[in-house]
Structure formats: structure tokens, C-alpha cells
């Protein structure tokens with residue numbers, strides 16, 4: 001690994017009680033370039049702009065994908081990654097679908113650990129605090145040719161993250177737009193998936209909703225995802241979630257929730273979640289909870305569903321009654337080393353072993 005430490009670190013100006021998530025970047029970043037058919041050296045360098053021209057293929061043809069994951073600091077100051085091997089597998093799955101050359105586990109893990117280690121002081125400590133890590137892969141060849149690029153960059157940037165608390169949200173069940181199509185790139189964390197979701201989401205916001213529950217592209221009869229999260233529905237005491245497919249992102253939080261639900265002995269059904277069944281359950285009072293799960297906020301609880309002009313309110317459960325809250329707590333306690341990690345999900349980021 002080539003290491004160039006920042007000569008002008010900003011850490012002394014970082015105030016963990018007052019910062020903006022997503023706009024505050026740690027002192028360093030990782031880059032690694034691909035050309036002539038191979039990945040080069042991993043580089044740990046000061047965070048900042050890198051020169052590209054508007055003819056870069058990644059921005060013209062959207063050959064780009066990314067990951068989202070977090071590092072957590074426990075009460076003793078130890079730092080952990082959460083299931084990073086899942087993000088490694090997923091970035092390569094996304095890369096494959098977008099014809100981007102896959103990266104090695106060594107590049108991904110060493111880059112991640114070295115970056116987190118060198119900038120561990122940037123990880124805020126305490127309830128809901130973490131460091132959000134964004135590994136990404138994009139085409140860098142300078143060519144206006146609609147074909148597979150011959151040059152790429154792998155990079156990791158990071159921004160401190162705070163409180164998980166999000167107010168309950170209202171979501172619109174989509175009956176027109178879709179996030180993904182059969183045979184498409186929905187299961188990849190392709191940058192273009194997010195671009196395509198912004199306009200329908202903006203329309204839903206104009207109608208007074210916070211986000212969209214995406215339904216299948218053919219019939220709009222089945223739940224797929226919610227915003228940028230996987231979706232769970234609780235009817236009576238059974239949890240339902242759609243099966244992953246080529247249209248649904250295989251979320252790390254979703255998978256963790258499923259294992260935690262099993263450990264709690266909660267009944268889980270993985271399969272079709274039909275919109276009309278959820279609406280019917282809301283009408284007959286058996287719909288208890290609907291929520292989204294993802295790395296960013298862990299859980300986002302829904303207070304209302306909008307469907308074909310109707311606004312359907314959901315029950316307000318106490319934290320003790322809510323499966324969403326219970327599972328979120330189980331997960332956060334493991335992530336932050338407050339509970340025993342019987343699943344082997346935490347990965348300790350050791351100090352000074354990556355040559356930094």
C-alpha cells in the first residue's frame with residue numbers, strides 16, 4: 001500500500017457534537033486504479049478532488065456502483081466494522097452486472113481497515129454515532145464510446161454519522177413508477193438506480209409523502225423495497241418481507257434482521273408481499289407495523305401508507321410492543337459491542353497493523 005499522510009489534517013476542527021452527515025469528510029481516502037487489465041497499488045492519500053474530464057465514461061454511461069457500510073466505536077474506544085465481507089461480496093456482484101472488473105478481497109478489506117485505522121479519531125463515540133464508509137467503483141476512461149471502459153477507479157471515502165433517530169415517515173405505495181425491472185440492475189448497487197429513483201420520489205414528496213414503497217414493474221401488485229431500504233410488514237405477530245431477486249438489493253440489515261427475528265422466535269415469511277393483502281390487513285386491524293431497514297438509519301418506521309389516493313394510518317406501537325424496535329436494538333447492541341456477538345458479525349479494526 002502506498003501511504004501519503006495528510007500534511008494538513010482537519011481533525012482538530014471536527015466537533016462530534018456539531019457536524020453535518022454526508023458533507024463532512026475524514027482526512028484521508030483510498031484509491032486504486034485499474035488499467036491494462038489489472039488493478040494497481042492501493043493508495044491511502046489525503047481526501048480531496050482528483051482530476052477527470054467530463055469525457056470520463058463513468059459519468060457518461062453510468063458504469064458505476066458503490067457500497068454503504070459503517071464503522072462503530074465501542075465504549076472503550078475499540079473500532080469495529082459490521083459484516084464487511086457482505087459488502088465485499090455485494091460490490092463485486094454489482095461490478096459483475098455492470099461489466100466492471102472485480103476487486104480482490106485484499107484491496108477491499110485492507111483499504112477499508114487502513115482508512116478506518118488512520119482516521120479512527122474521526123469516529124464519533126456514543127449512542128447512534130458511527131463512521132459511514134462509501135466504497136465505490138467507477139469507469140475512468142476518457143472516451144465517448146458506449147462500450148465497456150478500459151480504466152476504472154476503486155475509492156473509499158467516509159463521513160461521520162450521528163443519531164439513528166428518524167421521525168416516523170409516510171410512504172406512498174407506487175402504482176406507476178418502478179425502481180427496478182426484471183433482468184435489470186435492481187440487485188446491483190448501481191449509481192443509476194438512485195438517479196432513476198429521484199424523480200418519482202420528488203413527486204411523492206410533493207404529494208406529502210416522505211418516500212416510496214417500490215412495487216414490481218409488471219403489475220405494481222407486490223412490495224419490493226422502500227426508498228433505499230428493504231421493507232418489512234408485520235401482520236398480527238408474523239413478519240413478511242419480499243424474497244430477494246434480480247430486482248431487490250440483498251441488504252445486509254435485512255439479512256441481519258431475519259437472523260435476529262429467528263433467534264427471538266418470531267415467525268417470518270419470506271415471499272410475495274401483496275399490496276392488497278397489506279391494505280386489507282390495515283382495514284381489519286391486523287396490520288401492526290411496516291418499516292424499512294438499511295445501514296444508514298437501521299430502521300425507519302412508517303406511520304402511514306398512501307395508496308391510490310387513500311391515506312392509511314398505521315398503529316403507534318410502544319418500543320416494547322414493536323418488533324421493529326426490538327430487532328433494531330438487538331442489532332445496534334451487537335454493532336456497538338454492547339451485546340455478545342453470537343453470529344460473528346463484528347470485525348475489530350486493529351491499530352497500526354496496516355502500515356499506517
Ligand SMILES: Cc1ncc(COP(=O)(O)O)c(C=O)c1O
Nearest residue numbers: 228229230249251252253294295
Ligand atoms: C436500494 C437499497 N435497498 C436496500 C438497502 C439496504 O441495504 P443494507 O442493509 O445493506 O444497507 C439499500 C442501502 O444500502 C439500498 O440502497
